[in-house]
Amino acid sequence: MYGDGDTAGHAAINKIDLATNQACCNLIIDFKKADYRFIYFFLKGSYDHLINLKLGGSQQNLNAATIRNIDIPLPEKSIQQKIAAILSAYDDLIENNNRRIAILEKMAEEIYKDWFVRMRFPGYEKAEFEKGIPKEWKIKKIGNICFVGRGSSPRPINDKAYFENGSIPWIKIADATNSKMFILDTKECVNEFGASFSRKLSAGGLIIATSGTLGFCIFLGVEGCIHDGWIYTSNYKKNIRPAFLFYVINDFRRHLNNLSYGAAIQNINTNIIRNLSVFVPSEELLDRFYISVEPIHKLILNKILKSKTLKQTRDRLLTRLISGKLTVADLDIRFPRSMKEESDAELHP
Numbered sequence: 001m002y003g004d005g006d007t008a009g010h011a012a013i014n015k016i017d018l019a020t021n022q023a024c025c026n027l028i029i030d031f032k033k034a035d036y037r038f039i040y041f042f043l044k045g046s047y048d049h050l051i052n053l054k055l056g057g058s059q060q061n062l063n064a065a066t067i068r069n070i071d072i073p074l075p076e077k078s079i080q081q082k083i084a085a086i087l088s089a090y091d092d093l094i095e096n097n098n099r100r101i102a103i104l105e106k107m108a109e110e111i112y113k114d115w116f117v118r119m120r121f122p123g124y125e126k127a128e129f130e131k132g133i134p135k136e137w138k139i140k141k142i143g144n145i146c147f148v149g150r151g152s153s154p155r156p157i158n159d160k161a162y163f164e165n166g167s168i169p170w171i172k173i174a175d176a177t178n179s180k181m182f183i184l185d186t187k188e189c190v191n192e193f194g195a196s197f198s199r200k201l202s203a204g205g206l207i208i209a210t211s212g213t214l215g216f217c218i219f220l221g222v223e224g225c226i227h228d229g230w231i232y233t234s235n236y237k238k239n240i241r242p243a244f245l246f247y248v249i250n251d252f253r254r255h256l257n258n259l260s261y262g263a264a265i266q267n268i269n270t271n272i273i274r275n276l277s278v279f280v281p282s283e284e285l286l287d288r289f290y291i292s293v294e295p296i297h298k299l300i301l302n303k304i305l306k307s308k309t310l311k312q313t314r315d316r317l318l319t320r321l322i323s324g325k326l327t328v329a330d331l332d333i334r335f336p337r338s339m340k341e342e343s344d345a346e347l348h349p
Helices: 036-045 047-052 064-068 077-116 193-197 242-259 270-274 283-323 337-347
Strands: 138-141 147-150 168-171 199-201 206-209 217-220 224-226 230-234 277-280
Touching: 036 047, 036 077, 036 283, 077 242, 077 283, 147 270, 199 230, 206 242, 217 242, 242 270, 242 283
Parallel strands: 168 224
Antiparallel strands: 138 277, 147 230, 199 224, 206 217, 206 230
16 A cells, blocks of 8 residues: 555455555455456556555555545456466466476575585595685685676666666666576666666676665676666686675675674675685586586576566456456366365355
């Protein structure tokens, strides 16, 4: 009900019993009249309309009276269920894909931890250790193994000429939700002429949050521009690659609060990152690490792209199905297992 940007107007289905505060409006659907999934998809497709219904001054909000007065075109329940089944099938594919992404991310992370935190890397049994690390490993500052820079201050956020009709994704901290590993797309883009006002980076770049999610480190899945809320790394030396530094910096996150500065909001800067001392394994071991994790990274990125395509297809179908432009009356649709189980429960409570 509340909030600017992407907060107010979002709908979700609760899959557990829960209680909410006044920031949420709860719809308890009469299953004799409507399929709750159909109502969910209707609201999901009505996001822009819901945003236009917000009221208030400095902070505009939705209210329960506004929600009650929204007209919902209800076809027969059997039609609602068919529409919900089609769209839910896409959601199930996306959710399954996201589970696989999480498993792959955990696999790659465990390889790093096993090799470089628990020190159980290939050949560790024969390695000679000194002060907790193999003798041939080096301790170096991040600033000595790569370039560390900061994004540039953007033009004013209300400068529409800068953001509208652009082709270069504008990467904000809020966009770091695509996965734990890759930022893929954003809602805003900058124009080519505007790219000079912010730091433009190639796909595959590694960026680090300077505040909020302090030290959060993530790959760019696409070419993009970053503002001064991000630190970036480039010009890696010897056998150092982003695939290694990603895990090293994320492993340091628990220590960065002690190094940060600021009162209400804690921050880090390029000097803090440059001066972090990290171990640098042998080139041979790093090569073996890249062979192990980089194919996993590629699989993760491919699955994120697949989820993006599924979402786009679902959203295009959603508009046509809910509006009735695409009829499903004569389709013989096989319901997802979750819908069939719930229908059986309704018939045999």
